[in-house]
Amino acid sequence: MKDKTIDYILRATWQAVSRMYNEEANKYDATMATGFALLSIDREEGTPSTALGPRMGMEATSLTRTLKSMEEKGLIIRKKNPEDGRGVLIYLTDFGKEKRELSKNTVLKFNESVRKNISEEKINHFIEVAEVINELILNKNIFTQSDNNNDEDR
Template identity: 30%
Template sequence: MTAGDRSDVEESTVDALVQLSFLVQGVLGRVAAEHDLSLVQVRLLAILRDRRPGMLELARHLGLDKSSMTGLVGRAEKRGLVRRIPSPVDGRGVLVTLTPAGRELAERGEAEMDERIGMLTASLTAAEHVQLRGLAAKLLHGVAGG
């Protein structure tokens, strides 16, 4: 394989990943919009499904600054989706947790996304599903490790 061939392969891979990203983001965006949520609000609910992080940890997960994080949590709190609770280890800190309504919405949204993303991959064989998960894990591990 020549350097030019490798470049073409890499460009094709980049193009395929970008197109796949647009497809998945479109599905996620439609599900979010049907529940009057933004994508970052969907991510917030997803993070809170299995943990009660502090505001700083949430900001790191979501790539937001402190003021944006405060606004995001405040809006979700007004909708009755999350609540802030005092941190048991830091008297100044607060943890963010889902309310029952927030948990129900997060679970419903997850089920809808699972169904719709599942429809995108329905034509794949079992072996292709395994291969896709393996490749995705390898890419994600590379990002997390570097």
């Protein structure tokens, strides 16, 4: 993969991870999005529906579909937020908590497998690189950098 661009490597790797999680989730009549939602909902306090999208990096329409499916399967229930009558809190049912544990174990198994095959030093470098990429994007420093940075190279 040496002559591939960084964005290609990120995209291809994420697609492989996503495919792997979806194949595993399919065994339990679920999806990766469902598993991720289960892990993003507070087990005891519930989670405001408006906080889930940003937490999961998911668009509102996709999140709405996922939550509807989860509710139909009995994984979650929605309740009015007592502190804000306009808002809705999402709670895990007992069945949802059970499936959450399954999702958690799947993620932990993936992490354990990766950590068994890659040194701690390389994992730390990977995390550091990912943090820098995220910071560059968050601070909008990718396409807004001035050409001044390259003046010394000319």
